[in-house]
Amino acid sequence: MTPLKKLSCDICTTSFTGDTFDAWFKQMQAHYMNDHADVMASMADKPKSEGEAWVAAAKKRFNAAQ
Numbered sequence: 001m002t003p004l005k006k007l008s009c010d011i012c013t014t015s016f017t018g019d020t021f022d023a024w025f026k027q028m029q030a031h032y033m034n035d036h037a038d039v040m041a042s043m044a045d046k047p048k049s050e051g052e053a054w055v056a057a058a059k060k061r062f063n064a065a066q
């Protein structure tokens with residue numbers, strides 16, 4: 001069984017738990033759309049590579065979390 005990991009948002013202190021990065025990331029996406037819509041909007045104007053770098057950094061954080 002994969003242990004549940006708890007990791008906070010990279011902008012605020014809201015935390016989400018998930019057993020996989022995808023499960024955690026799905027919650028993060030919903031949270032971003034609700035609470036950080038302005039960040040989402042500013043990201044939309046940036047090159048795709050920046051969004052991918054953000055996802056890669058988030059994945060690294062998730063893998064490093066206990």
Ligand SMILES: [Zn+2]
Nearest residue numbers: 009011012014
């Ligand atoms: Zn947040």
